[in-house]
Amino acid sequence: MSRALPLAIFLALVGLFGFGIWWNQRHDPREVPSPLIGKPAPAFDLPVLGDPARRVSKAAMLGKPYLLNVFASWCFACRDEHPVLMAEAQRLGIALVGYNYKDDPADAQRWLAQFGNPYGLILADRDGRTAIDFGVYGAPETFLIDAQGVIRYKRIGALTPQVLAEQIEPRVRALSGGAP
Template identity: 65%
Template sequence: MSRLAPLFGFLLLVALFGFGIWWNTRHDQHEIVSPLINKPAPAFVLPRLDDPTRTVSKADLLGKPYFLNVFASWCIECVHEHPELMGPMKQLGLPLVGFNYKDDPQAATAWLGEHGNPFDAIVADRDGRAGLDFGVYAAPETFLVDAKGIVRYKRIGPITPDVIESEIKPALAALAKESP
């Protein structure tokens, strides 16, 4: 029996490893449930990227649903996501608010100059404090906030055509059903 113990130990490790691989292939790592869903978006007052003497607050955005997109010039996935923001997301008809996260304003402005600016307004969260309140893990992330300031959807990772069809459009349809 003692001669078979290493073999049984090895087989147990292989089984655990196999289960771990199977588990990870069954669950989308982008599906981290946000505690903000169906709760008020955090209050914020942040400077505008294009004019730091002016601010945008949560209160300024109330009254109409909007998307809040977390991006940064240092974010590689933001480059991949950007064409979707420039076209299909704009076509959905909601304001798109840029949330520049832990970024140098000059680098962000240059990045937008190179890639285009899809945003209706851009706030700068240089130190990341407001991002912490939103539960931002990293850029890109996108939130759908309703007219009353309630977070209805959160996406961690880039927006893709599939995400627009399978997640964002259904979230917008659900939001439309809730509105009077």
């Protein structure tokens, strides 16, 4: 019995550390969980990229669910994400709204001209002030906002076909199925 004890302790430690590795592969320990999920999106009133005279507010967006995709021309991961949006945006069956984060409008437009524009509408948050209300701490980030203006889901990091299929699409379907 006492001879087996060290082995048992060793195995318990192996199990503990193994669990740690397994857990950290599934969860990014640096990811900041959003406290806003399930809560109304913060109020915003932002100019449209390329048409600063036109402003869009949260109230104007109510009535239909939409995906709010935070991107910037300076963001490397956005470049990886962009082809996915170009290929899948139409198929998702939900409006894709761009959120140009702390970007020079000219840079953003050049970037879109080069890689394509998957967005139906792009809001420009030049100084990133509204992004703080959304709890944005980097790009890309993506919010799923329902017709009532409630944040249903947040993706931190690039959207991939897998994330779209496993996380976004089921939620989009649930939203349109639940709507009257």
